[in-house]
Amino acid sequence: MKQILIITFAFLLFTTPLFAQVQESGVLYLWEISEEKIWKSFGDDETQQKYKGEIKDGKPDGLGIRLFLDGTKYMGQWQAGQKHGQGTLSFADGEKLTGEWREDKEWNIIKYDADGRLKDKYVEGVKLVNNRKAGVLFFRQEQDIWGWYESGDEVKDYKYVGEVENGKPNGWGLFTYPSGEMYEGEYKDGKTHGQGSFNYPDGKRGVGEFRENKPWNVTEFDNESNIIGEYLEGVLKVEVIEEGILFTYKEDGKWIWLENGDVGDGGKYEGQIENEKPNGRGSLIYRNGTRYVGEFKEGRWNGEGTFTFPDGEKWVGEFSKDAPWNISWYDKDGKIIAKWSDGVKQ
Structure with a gap:
């Protein structure tokens, strides 16, 4: 009957438990009154946008999820009612914008289409065009040394598809595990570094900023989009709910x-x-x-x-x-x- 929400976050050679901390959470609905948008604690799921998560001064503040009527969904950090911090904006057609937001605007963001192909990047609020070469690499251990190879076993080896530079993942890419886990996001010199999303076979996911294969500013969600964990500047916030x-x-x-x-x-x-x-x-x-x-x-x-x-x-x-x-x-x-x-x- 009781459920203890505990999740383990693992990537490459790094494995760390990730637990939840949710404070002053609640549900808000967006009302439009005299051309002004106001958050209130009651409303209609069918006709109003809905927010579920942490609240301060009657507005989204902290970690939370906003559900739009057209199927669009934002999961991540908020400040004073605006997207601010790490988060992912997902559209009904499968397109996504994931990364860092500031005052409701794209700051350090990756945009990709429904098939996972890179469309755009934003760095400190500026949209960039990326011309790196795309490729396929395999990650495996040979003679006790882990490395990247251009050929490999599709079933047994770790596989990377994305931007490559100097024989290593550099830029944006998709990394899949033999066990079914998947990371999609930014790499630097063969390591997860930048904005990304780590996805589990059961639907759980960790979204945010990674540094050298480790979660840095990462929020984790369960398969129903409830917040169940958080890293802030590499430090795990721990609480069992x-x-x-x-x-x-x-x-x-x-x-x-x-x-x-x-x-x-x-x-x-x-x-x-x-x-x-x-x-x-x-x-x-x-x-x-x-x-x-x-x-x-x-x-x-x-x-x-x-x-x-x-x-x-x-x-x-x-x-x-x-x-x-x-x-x-x-x-x-x-x-x-x-x-x-x-x-x-x-």
Whole structure:
């Protein structure tokens, strides 16, 4: 029932475990009000752009994913609501831009088409044209020495397809492992160096900047595009996240949490767990149809969240110990009915 999200990141001769650290994460929706774009904690998945990840001051800030209505997706770092740092913008037709962004603009970026062919590069915000020769190389060990060769075994050897200079990968290329892993991105003198993406057979991936075969500024995602790990300047940020399902019912005025149960007894929770209680981000559905989505602490609503009634009315804002704290109460048409300020209804 419980899942510990742990992933190992390996490239060539370098193997290091990579774990997740997610802080103050949540979900935001992009609203267009009077020609102004504003992020809010509630919205419609079918008609609005959606963000999932770290948040600061009500805007995307840190690591997160933005989903566009046309199928475009950006996964990576944010600052004050803009793409800023390492990330990948993927289009529905398969084209991708991956690398470093600054204030929503391409900075050090590789653009390639749906077949993985290099289309463009941006270096410090300037688009470049690359004229290196393309080729095929194999990487294997001979007499205890690892090296690059122009011929090899398609099944047993590591294979590189891309730009070559001085008999080594230099520039952009695709490197495949016999075990199914794949790296696509920049090389320098035969080593991963620059922007790239390391992809696992099960759908997990590490995206960002590599230096001399090692992750430098790299964010890792699981096969559902959830952030599960991060390197910053070569240093691993470590935290284990436990997620799962709990059931709850009320006994003698207290809510009891169990690993097994039935939503008909009281409610069902899905999300982050600590000490066998909801702690962190999650959703709780009660048997009467009401739903709370947001932050929990020791089994209680605590922090930013949305409580939705069966008739469509909502409480949106900050909760404290299962009670409204700084909350706006909306009717089903989105009009404000009432407000709470520091726990007092206005």
